[in-house]
Amino acid sequence: MRRKLVAGNWKMNGGLAANAALIADVKAGLAVVGVQADIAVCVPAPYLAQVQAAVAGSALALGAQDVSAHASGAYTGEVSGAMLAEFACKYVIVGHSERRAYHGESDEVVAAKAVAALKSGLTPIVCVGETLAEREAGQTNAVVGRQIDVVLSVLDAADVEKIVVAYEPVWAIGTGKTATPAMAQDVHAMLRARLAAKNAGAAVRVQILYGGSMKPDNARELLAMSDIDGGLIGGAALKAADFLAIVQAAQGN
């Protein structure tokens, strides 16, 4: 059985005081509900040190939201994998649809970022997902399949089990619309088949997360699907009670 992973993506939200309160509330909640899943928060880069200290010694893992494809040098504004590793990041999101849409990240750039993350010992959370127009045109599997295949094409087969995949339909992000459990399961099963084509043994161990308006009231039915191994949570990760409720849904408690 794969362990579930619930990862919060704070996006460009937060502040020193709000972060401290949110982490304190999540830690207090976890002390009550217990921890039987992997749990992480992916925070804006300026808050890595703060949140590293706040989660130290707890079950909460730290993640970042982006990483440079480059190791070091003249790349103004970028943050390297080695820098993230220095702050004890375990995860880094790569290829979020907001970065693909607003920062022009191609499948090839996303693949290079996944490789950069692995080189620094980080677990890339590789995001894939189709737009509404692509879904309506019947292209979901073609688009999502291409996105994951470009990443897999640059990975060593042995590295397949070192990644996490997040299926995030663009039309479900921040919209309150969610994929139905069956719709999500179909794409997750397709993704696992692509992983299996590269490394069959690893594919059964890779956590494939769903993201896109996952909330306390829909998490349980999504997380009950056989290939949905957790959630990448945006808005609901900013409220301790909602995030904790999704953790409980993942843990079945």
Ligand code: 13P
């Ligand atoms: P929402 O949960 O706010 O829809 O965001 C999902 C997401 O983009 C997580 O990376």
